[in-house]
Amino acid sequence: MISGTDITVWTISAVLAAGIGWSRYVKWKTRNTLVRELAAMEPERREKVLQRLNPKLAMEMREQLMERFQIMS
Numbered sequence: 001m002i003s004g005t006d007i008t009v010w011t012i013s014a015v016l017a018a019g020i021g022w023s024r025y026v027k028w029k030t031r032n033t034l035v036r037e038l039a040a041m042e043p044e045r046r047e048k049v050l051q052r053l054n055p056k057l058a059m060e061m062r063e064q065l066m067e068r069f070q071i072m073s
Helices: 004-040 043-052 055-069
Strands: none
């Protein structure tokens, strides 16, 4: 038999999974937008923006620029 506790646990698990999935989607969408904006910038301005970012994030953005747009900055 399925008890009320089982239903509660499954409901909470589903809500948590949806929240985690949504936050990852928003993170991906935000980074995708940032990479597109960086690609459209002038090289000097792009480098200034990248220098202000967290080093790990800046490296990821540079990798994305190279992979997706063949831009070396």
